[in-house]
Amino acid sequence: MTDASPIVLREGRLYFTREVCERHLAGSNAVALIRAGTDLVILPVRHAAGGGYLLKLRTSAGERVAAAPDFFRAEGLGDDVVWSGQAVWQENRAAFVLHNFFLCK
Numbered sequence: 001m002t003d004a005s006p007i008v009l010r011e012g013r014l015y016f017t018r019e020v021c022e023r024h025l026a027g028s029n030a031v032a033l034i035r036a037g038t039d040l041v042i043l044p045v046r047h048a049a050g051g052g053y054l055l056k057l058r059t060s061a062g063e064r065v066a067a068a069p070d071f072f073r074a075e076g077l078g079d080d081v082v083w084s085g086q087a088v089w090q091e092n093r094a095a096f097v098l099h100n101f102f103l104c105k
Contacts, residue, residue, distance in 0.1 A: 002087055004086035004087065004089075005017070005019070005020045005023075005024070005086065005087050005088075005096070006020070006084070006085070006086060006087075007020070007042075007084075007085065007086075007087045007096065007098065008082075008083070008084045009072070009077075009081065009082065009084075010072075010082040010083075011069070011079050012063065012067060012068060012069025012070075012072050012073070012079050012080050013067045013068070013069070014031070014066045014068065015054075015058070015061050015064075015065050015067065016032055016040070016055070016063065016064045016065070016066070017063055018022050018062030018063050020087075021055075021062055021063070021064050022062065023089075024034060024044065024089055024096070025044050025055065025064070027044075027046055028044035028045055028046055028055060029047065029048040029054065029055060029057055030044075030045040030046060030047065030048060030050070030051070030052035030053055030054050030066070031043060031044060031045060031052050031053055031055060031066050032050075032051065032053075033046055033052075033053065033068055033071050033074055035102065036097075037102075038099075038100045038101065038103050039097050039098060039099050039100065039101060039102070039104045040052065040097070040098040040101035040102065041093065041095050041096070041097055041098075042087065042096040042097075042098070043093075043094070043095045044094070044095075053066040053067065053068040053071070054066065054067075054095040075102065076102075077102075077104070081104060083098075083101065083104045085098065085101075
């Protein structure tokens with residue numbers, strides 16, 4: 001099963017809605033980011049000791065944010081890059097995939 005969820009990148013931070021967090025990131029303390037060609041793969045990390053970028057509570061409504069400017073800079077995306085789109089949840093990867101994300105330069 002796959003479904004699309006809104007995700008925003010701004011100033012090196014990924015913004016997640018409450019619905020995304022409740023549905024796919026519940027119990028996660030962080031996310032791991034992986035470049036797979038032109039795609040960005042976002043994996044939930046259940047234990048902070050597992051590493052990744054911390055998911056911080058952004059609003060009392062349950063929206064969260066992961067600050068990862070170092071990752072995006074290392075991949076050639078500066079702080080000025082803004083991206084807004086749909087991430088596809090892939091059950092077989094247990095991850096979000098942002099297809100062609102790295103073409104947003």
